[in-house]
Amino acid sequence: MDDNNEIVELKEFFQLTLNVQDSHVPVAELIEYLKNTDRLFRGINQTLNEKYAVGYNTIELDVVPFEEGSFKIPIWVKKVVNNPYVVGVVVTLIGNYVTSLLNNEQKTHEIEANNDIVQVENKKLLENKTTAGALSTIASLVIHNDSIRDISVTYEKKNGERENLSISKTVLSKVAEYRLEEETESLIQTNLTMEIVSPVFSDEPSNWKVRINDKSYTARMTDANFLETMNVEGIAFGKGDTIVADFETVVTDVATGGKPKYNITKVISYPEYTKISMSPEKQSELFHDDE
DSSP states (O other): OOGGGOOEEEEEEEEEEEEESSSOOOHHHHHHHHHHHHHHHHHHHHHIIIIISOSOSEEEEEEOOOOTTOOEEEEEEEEEESOHHHHHHOOOOHHHHHHHHHTTOOOEEEEEETTEEEEEEHHHHTTSHHHHHHHHHHHHHHHTOTTEEEEEEEEEOTTSOEEEEEEOHHHHHHHTTOOOGGGSEEEEEEEEEEEESSOBOOOSSOEEEEEETTEEEEEEEOOHHHHHHHHHHTBOBOTTOEEEEEEEEEESSGGGTOOEEEEEEEEEEOOOEEOOOOOGGGTTOOEEOOO
């Protein structure tokens, strides 16, 4: 057996402590802390692999049993690397990066690897959408919970000792802004034919119900020029009318599979129906202006 392919498992200690006033934290929030701490470690390890080649093949977080009367979240970070000689040269303590990012530090970390010095920049770690999103979520959970005073992290140093650091809500309010614009994705499909599902009279930005390829959507009309045309020319649409337009799908919180929103961004063509005054019981009826 080739020793270079031997699998080595290392362990690293990290602990997140919620310093609460009334000894209560909602279950849903606690789950979010655990989930996003896991995302944070994985995101940083991904960047360490892709940009610096000093990460681990896999990492896995195991929660240690809670101590009575506290909301400490002690964790063993199990890190697997397939080449033991790499481990002999560099042992990357990911908790150091987690602590530094949670403390909103703009710094560069130095790692000795293969007789060389690798410089890991916090700003590069924050380019990872998973990392930025997890940090932002954890920080937001803390600053919006009035019963939490601040947080503390206990992380492992190179010499094996553990160090504790308190992080205030003031600092975390800056961390909450870490979420990148890349967390939002947009896809625009052009020249789609869409059927009006219900009558549309409004010449203001509003939600339109349309059907595209037998699938119904609630989409916001955002074409300002077309809305102005509706107003000036008195255009309205009835059920079954069709328009041709550009259609945008927007997904936020991509890493967590956010719910999509839809926009009609530009109307290309439409049937020219006009609004008329009518009795309330027939107000939804429209007719074609032959003039």
